[in-house]
Amino acid sequence: MDNKRLLLAIAISVAILLGFELWKRPGVQQQQQAQQQAQTAPTMPLPPGTASPAPTANNESPARAAAEHLPIDTPRLSGSLNLRGARLDDLVLKNYRETVAPNSPLVRIFAPREELAPYYAQWGWTATDGRTRVPDGDTDWTVQGAGPLGPDRPVTLRWDNGQGQVFEIGLSVDSNYMFTAEQRVINSAAEPVQVLPWSRVRRERTPTTAGYYILHEGFVGVLDGRLQEEKYAAAKDAAAKAQGGAAGTALEQETTGGWAGFTDKYWLAAIAPTDQSVRMRAAFRHTAEAGLPAAAADRWQVDFAAPAPIQAASGATATFSTRLFAGAKEVRTLDAYRDGLGITNFDKAIDFGWFYFLTKPFFYAIDWLFQVFGNFGIAILIFTVALKALFFPLASKAYKSMARMKNLAPKMQEIKERNKDDPAKAQQEMMGLYKTEKINPASGCLPILIQIPVFFALYKVLFVTIEMRQAPFFGWIRDLSAPDPTNLFTLFGLIPWTPPEFLHMPAWAIIMGITMFVQFKLNPTPPDPVQAKLFAFMPLIFTFMLASFPAGLVIYWSWNNLLSVAQQYYISRHERAERKQTKALAST
Structure with missing residues (x-):
């Protein structure tokens, strides 16, 4: 019942978000009309x-120069x-x-x-x-x-x-x-x-203000x-x-x-x-x-x-x-x-917000890379590689733990099936399995928690600094601080119509969603089927949520996901090779 309520709450939240997008545009238009009138x-x-007080133009004498x-x-x-x-x-x-x-x-x-x-x-x-x-x-x-x-x-x-x-x-x-x-x-x-x-x-x-909370x-x-x-x-x-x-x-x-x-x-x-x-x-x-x-x-x-x-x-x-x-x-x-x-x-x-101590140094780093390479988009990509290198030890530890958990998925499923009438015993056996295999199921959370302020600081840099305003990337991205202008629902410009704002689904958001889907596939499947379904929908939810974000941020997230996929793939492959080598030594 709790899982059903969770899914219902998420569905209602998404509906409210989409409904607000529909409501917001007419409100802004009415405000602008009031100002013009x-x-x-x-x-x-x-x-x-x-x-x-100074008099208005209407109070000035018509004869005055x-x-x-x-x-x-x-x-x-x-x-x-x-x-x-x-x-x-x-x-x-x-x-x-x-x-x-x-x-x-x-x-x-x-x-x-x-x-x-x-x-x-x-x-x-x-x-x-x-x-x-x-x-x-x-x-x-x-x-x-x-x-x-x-x-x-x-x-x-x-x-x-x-x-x-x-x-x-x-x-x-x-x-x-x-x-x-x-x-x-x-x-x-x-x-x-x-x-x-x-x-x-x-x-x-x-x-008329942008109206963003941040x-x-x-x-x-x-x-x-x-x-x-x-x-x-x-x-x-x-x-x-x-x-x-x-x-x-x-x-x-x-x-x-x-x-x-x-x-x-x-x-x-x-x-x-x-x-x-x-x-x-x-x-x-x-x-x-x-x-x-x-x-x-x-x-x-x-x-x-x-x-x-x-x-x-x-x-x-x-x-x-x-x-x-x-x-x-x-x-x-x-x-x-x-x-x-x-x-x-x-x-x-x-x-620059609460993370001023991160946001401003991030700006200086990206701006320096821009001076070297002449493109803020390239600067963001290179800066992302530097961030990945900085967090590599933490991420590697987390990915190794997730790779081991993925390898243990059959054993975990077997424990659940064997103790389906006794959840407490199943939980006890799983904790014993984690201890035997030296796995911390929460180890994957620490890198994510640490990277949240990093992500938000980069978001602020892209969103508030004028140096990023109207900065082009390549192709159709002519302003990294603005949303990607393409749209799946117009077949990327082939259909001459303007969809509602909540149906804005640009190319880079789709690329980001695909990279997130691949990344989730490399992660171990949650043992709870409801959680598994929820995680399966997360790439789609994030794709719609980030569709209206600045293109530079979506490009960053897509590139970051690709680097994470490469890192996870490398660590998972290395982990499988180590397990095979361990089994081979044990059999001899």
């Missing part, structure tokens, strides 16, 4: 003493900064495209508020003395310095409030993805002034040396439940240095204090605009501010400096910023 809405209220833009041009970025409100709201990555198609659009990091998914960075001040005019989202800044903004071409944004204070934002950018902004208040009035400077990154829509997307940062991660749903709940703090605050704390921002699977927009030894106030915020569809109503913000207002004495200048990263989460680029600029744990913007 949404209109640009007003900005969310900022926390007290942080900033004044269009805002001017400062061009941005670096080896890896292009775009512009909106001089109305000092918003960096147009940024494109020159080295990355949306798909593998050569004419695919370039990946866009930031987009202006007039578009469907506004996403931008901004710098500003809040007046805390009740009398000083400060720039806001409607302020038109002037540019000092020749544009476009680029490496070795810094510019300064300038605005005079007419009260004796001049506000400036000195902007520079390096050859990768890091901007530096120095905010200055130059006070020529007779009295000192107090202002609170801030910098922020805002998203005015909830982005991948973090949303708020991320390192504050006082501790990694902080909040998915959008969790941050929304935390902001709604916040008591005693600013409305819409999911997290707010003072920190020495650190950084915070928004992370997508491959992209990051984050703020960090230029001086990592100073105290700052960092926050994750969420509010919702009334009267809009759910996907379009959310307003998300990360901001850094001075922990207290700064004072500019008469004839003095007060400054506040932060950095902005907006670009691709390249491992070595983030490492360089961590080490060169001292940004604490900046490399942890990449979600």
Whole structure:
């Protein structure tokens, strides 16, 4: 009865999995449609003493001239900064495209508020003395310095409030993805002034996320040396439940240095204090605009501010400096910023997971092999051989034990038949047989348990590192980080139709299933017939489960299975030869 329940539970689990795949796609499509139908809405209220909200395009006077833009041009970025409100709201990555198609659009990091998914960075001040005019989202800044903004071409944004204070934002950018902004208040009035400077990154829509449990997307940062991660749903709940703090605050704390921002699977927009030894106030915020569809109503913000207002004495200048990263989460680029600029744990913007101590070294090993062989697929295959060599002693011990158990299968079956009415005695005789033959029936589990974190770490490398994104292999595999595009149910492209997602059965998944079936055949058959049937279906179950996994991981698993089959075959053959030799010596 217990075995029947086990099989029924497995069947129900598989049915739920397939049913979820059918349900998930319409849900994603509905979310995307809601985002497309949404209109640009007003900005969310900022926390007290942080900033004044910028007006929407709908609130601007029709007679007012269009805002001017400062061009941005670096080896890896292009775009512009909106001089109305000092918003960096147009940024494109020159080295990355949306798909593998050569004419695919370039990946866009930031987009202006007039578009469907506004996403931008901004710098500003809040007046805390009740009398000083400060720039806001409607302020038109002037540019000092020749544009476009680029490496070795810094510019300064300038605005005079007419009260004796001049506000400036000195902007520079390096050859990768890091901007530096120095905010200055130059006070020529007779009295000192107090202002609170801030910098922020805002998203005015909830982005469509990949939705994988093992991948973090949303708020991320390192504050006082501790990694902080909040998915959008969790941050929304935390902001709604916040008591005693600013409305819409999911997290707010003072920190020495650190950084915070928004992370997508491959992209990051984050703020960090230029001086990592100073105290700052960092926050994750969420509010919702009334009267809009759910996907379009959310307003998300990360901001850094001075922990207290700064004072500019008469004839003095007060400054506040932060950095902005907006670009691709390249491992070595983030490492360089961590080490060169001292940004604490900046490399942890990449979600390497619990097995960080394995995942990151795995990446470096595979990336080094890629530099040697020029193909990430080949690098994965060679790395797999190295892993097999590393685990060879453990695997050999396990395979020898399984080979001996397979040779003992007839004797074990004979014991079961002889004691079919006395299971306890049958178990006792089997344990005696194991002891006589010096076999540990559980010895095959240890290598598997040890290799689980290894497999998961490799999965993370393939799944989260941008270096693997759109990396080709051979033949039809043009992106190792994406699922194999072929499908058995279209006869690999001969039938012009699009099957449901759960019927996606690519060529490499079939190859993997065949290798797993051969590997299982080399293992001893479990004595329990129900377990034997269950194990017989495992290759088929895993074939369907891995069909939608990244092609690189399926290729790894297939290659790993082939190496295991070769190793098992060699050990089994060697074990049979030893047994024959032992019998021959015994007979003489």
